[in-house]
Structure formats: structure tokens, C-alpha cells
Amino acid sequence: MPDSPLYSAAAVAVIALAVAAVVAVGLKVLRSFRELGTDAERATYNTLHAASKAGRHLRTGLNPAGAAKASRQLRALLGCDALAILDVSGVLAWDGAAEELRPGLMELAADVLSSGRTQVFNAADLKLHSPTSGPSRSGSVPKSGPVAAAVVAPVRAGSRVVGAVAAFAPQAGAGLVRATTEVADWVAAQVELAELDASRTLLMEAEVRALRAQISPHFIYNSLNAIASFINTDPARARELVVEFADFTRYSFRRHGDFTTLAEELRCIDRYLLLERARFGERVQVSLRIAPEVLSTVIPFLSLQPLVENAVRHGLEAKEGPGHITISANDSGAFAEVTIEDDGVGMDPVQLQSMLAGHVDGEHVGLRNVDARLRQVYGDEHGLVIETAPGEGTLITMRVPKSQPDHDA
Structure with missing residues (x-):
């Protein structure tokens, strides 16, 4: 067996080290206070x-x-x-x-x-x-x-x-x-x-209600007309469109939550585009490029659908012949980056900037609404980035943090 004096010496050494550590911590705290x-x-x-x-x-x-x-x-x-x-x-x-x-x-x-x-x-x-x-x-x-x-x-x-x-x-x-x-x-x-803070929350809720009101008049009327056109010629298609229309409106007019996930918003967009293609046929072509790892990212409710609706209404509807919309969502480090690009008629950048700043009224109310909400939630550096010119189409980029512990979808 080892010699007991050796054990005693080791024990004394351990105790001495512990005392020295305590003294060092105490001196550090005292020094920080004296600073x-x-x-x-x-x-x-x-x-x-x-x-x-x-x-x-x-x-x-x-x-x-x-x-x-x-x-x-x-x-x-x-x-x-x-x-x-x-x-x-x-x-x-x-x-x-x-x-x-x-x-x-x-x-x-x-x-x-x-x-x-x-x-x-x-x-x-x-x-x-x-x-x-x-x-x-x-x-x-x-x-x-x-x-x-x-x-x-x-x-x-x-x-x-x-x-x-x-x-x-x-x-x-x-x-x-x-x-x-x-x-x-x-x-x-x-x-x-x-x-x-409470006023900002109420403002966000009011802006969501404004977006819902914007959806109601033109989109619902046009969708019901498109569904009606298939009742006699293609009843199965009409039934399918009715189900998609019901799902879309149920999501758009839900009463709870200011946030959703990117996956849920993309499902809403899919239903929206299905109904629009019932009207426009092959004039509206869509490509999706979605990175699976960003699907669970939390985003403000109804922040993507108005951007896609803007591409259809103001980009492609006024264009002769077919038009193309590309929706991408990519992992960009700490952020999810979503882009919506169309090859439609484009916009005047100066007029668009004035409209986003609230200086003039315009047709692109959805863009201004989404831009304002993003800035309120994430800060001015997270507003929409829009690249456009007359006849050159439009590219809209939105960046949101992937980690948002204070926001629940």
C-alpha cells in the first residue's frame, strides 16, 4: 500500500490549491469593484x-x-x-x-x-x-x-x-x-x-387586416368566376378549385397569430397560384427553388403572398404573352433569404421608392405594407430590397433571421 505520509502531503497540496483558487477569485472580484x-x-x-x-x-x-x-x-x-x-x-x-x-x-x-x-x-x-x-x-x-x-x-x-x-x-x-x-x-x-410596443402590435394587426381586405375584393371575385367557368365543362376541376379556394381563404382570414412558418406561407402561395392559373392558364408559369432547411423559419403572417400577388397583378397581367415567376428560398448563414422574381412589365424605381416611403399612393399597397411590417419587426435593415425598371421585370428580396425565440408561429 502507498505510504500514508504521501497521501497526507497530497491532501495538503490539494487543500492549498483550493484555498489559492478561492483567494484568486476573491481578489479578482475585489479588483473589478475597485476599478x-x-x-x-x-x-x-x-x-x-x-x-x-x-x-x-x-x-x-x-x-x-x-x-x-x-x-x-x-x-x-x-x-x-x-x-x-x-x-x-x-x-x-x-x-x-x-x-x-x-x-x-x-x-x-x-x-x-x-x-x-x-x-x-x-x-x-x-x-x-x-x-x-x-x-x-x-x-x-x-x-x-x-x-x-x-x-x-x-x-x-x-x-x-x-x-x-x-x-x-x-x-x-x-x-x-x-x-x-x-x-x-x-x-x-x-x-x-x-x-x-403595444401600439406597434396593434399597427401590425391593422396592417394584416388591410392585406386581408386587399385580397377580398378582386381576388375572391376573380377566383369564383374562374371556378364557375369550369362547373359545366370540367366539374372535377371545379370541385378541386373550390377546395383550394376554401383552404386559401381559411388561411388568409385566420384570427390567431402574427407569425407563421415559411412552409405554411408557401402552401398558401401554392393555392393562390393554382387559382390564378385557373384564370390565366399557361400565361402564368412558376418555378420553385426552396432549400428544405429554411422551411421552418418564422416569418410575419401574409408577408410572401402579397409579393407573389404583386408579381401576378402588376407584373404579368399587363404583359403580352406568357410570364414567369421564380420563387426561391435559401439558407444564408443566420438568415433565410427569399426572392420573388418576375419577367413582367416592371415599375418605375423612383415612383416605387416614393410609394414605399409613404409619400405617394400607388397600386402596390401590398409591397408597402409588407415592407413596413418587416422593418417594424426586424429593424430598418430588413426591409424589402426591390430591383426593377420599366420593361425589365421585378426582383424582390426578403431576409429574415432564422432564430426568432420571441416569435411563435
Whole structure:
């Protein structure tokens, strides 16, 4: 058997290495903290860190879940004994001491919510609005506990007062009043950002409804006419077209979800082109070049079909003789790149640019709608890229990220 002193020496060596590692990690952490420099720099860092953590919880606006988490960070930021966040209908969150004051807070803050002005309340005010206590019969105010004052500051979203922040402390000095007002203004900025995000979502939904309305008048009428033309001459074809028309409209007018997959959108396009070819016959020829690995890519709902419809209506319908549409989808690293090319009559690039910018109205409403939605979802660098000229056809390119964890199809 090995000599036991050898084992003891090895054990001592291991322990020494572990201690050295712990000391090294501790020194590294201490050094990183010291790199912040002065006490003022550390205070600035702590303030920004707390605000950043609180901001993550207010991204969806004023709601109980987010307010409860944000209140902890904001109370630490103000250094008060208790902090409450409320909207116009009730107290959303309370963090800290003196929670017995919570039931009377809405009554206490009523004037702040109506006037939009920060107010300071003393111990008498708190006792008056506390459901468990009040002025004594002699009119004197019972001695308060550690929390003897409150500052209530309004939260404004534009011109509206949507809530308030209440800070409770042993006394309300000028510093606490200013700090609470600033925190309320910061919360208001988060609320306005949340409302902006909600407005963008509503705008996207409105744009999808506009695309559906655009499909309705001309395409449905023409498709039904094409189906009717086959009822007597080719009943089997008419039945097939009715099924495809039903599937297309069911997909186009679905009520749920702002996103779909590239595969689903291509199926919709296939049905659309089948119905259009029932009208145009061999005048519309289509080629598909689809990389299988991008079929599951998430894209905004009804973002490809309007581009293909534009190629048919404005590219090929006005062209004499047959026309060709090529639809490609390729893997381009972190992106899926989709192109729709036609050899139709083309467009004036200057007029198209003005139309996409919203400066002039035009026939290509679908293009402008899809371009705006892509920019809203992915950023300006992901708008449509359109290459065209009169008589030269049109090539439209769309690039979307393959990884979109925040979007569900």
C-alpha cells in the first residue's frame, strides 16, 4: 500500500490549491469593484444597475406581476422603508414595512391621481387613512411607528396620469421628494415604451387586416368566376378549385397569430397560384427553388403572398404573352433569404421608392405594407430590397433571421 505520509502531503497540496483558487477569485472580484473608482462612481453604477433590473419588469407596462418585482429594486434605489406602485384602480405592489397602510393608500393618493401633482403626507395623514387606526377622541394623533411620512408622485403617460409611486420613510425631506418624483418619471418612461410596443402590435394587426381586405375584393371575385367557368365543362376541376379556394381563404382570414412558418406561407402561395392559373392558364408559369432547411423559419403572417400577388397583378397581367415567376428560398448563414422574381412589365424605381416611403399612393399597397411590417419587426435593415425598371421585370428580396425565440408561429 502507498505510504500514508504521501497521501497526507497530497491532501495538503490539494487543500492549498483550493484555498489559492478561492483567494484568486476573491481578489479578482475585489479588483473589478475597485476599478469603478470613486464612491460616486460606485453609487452611479449601483443606481443604473437597479434601474436596469427594474426596467426589465416594467416592459409590459403597469401590471401586478411586473410592479411587484420592480418595487424591490426601486425601494433599494430610494433607500426608503416601504415603496408602493399603484395604477388608477388599485395598489399593484407593496414592498417593505408598514403594509397595514396599504388598504388606505388609494384614498390617500386620490388627489395625486386626479391633480397629477406630487404630495407629501405626514403621520397624521397616514393615521387618518389607516383602516386600523385614526385620530383619538381628544383629537390628538397617536404616535406613529418608524414610518411617519410618505411621498406620493404621479406616473404620467403623455398627458394622462396612469398611476403613482409612493415612498414611505420616517421623514420626508427634500431629497426623498425629488428622488421619488424622478423615480415616478422613470416609471412613466417605461410605461410609455410599453404602450409604444403595444401600439406597434396593434399597427401590425391593422396592417394584416388591410392585406386581408386587399385580397377580398378582386381576388375572391376573380377566383369564383374562374371556378364557375369550369362547373359545366370540367366539374372535377371545379370541385378541386373550390377546395383550394376554401383552404386559401381559411388561411388568409385566420384570427390567431402574427407569425407563421415559411412552409405554411408557401402552401398558401401554392393555392393562390393554382387559382390564378385557373384564370390565366399557361400565361402564368412558376418555378420553385426552396432549400428544405429554411422551411421552418418564422416569418410575419401574409408577408410572401402579397409579393407573389404583386408579381401576378402588376407584373404579368399587363404583359403580352406568357410570364414567369421564380420563387426561391435559401439558407444564408443566420438568415433565410427569399426572392420573388418576375419577367413582367416592371415599375418605375423612383415612383416605387416614393410609394414605399409613404409619400405617394400607388397600386402596390401590398409591397408597402409588407415592407413596413418587416422593418417594424426586424429593424430598418430588413426591409424589402426591390430591383426593377420599366420593361425589365421585378426582383424582390426578403431576409429574415432564422432564430426568432420571441416569435411563435
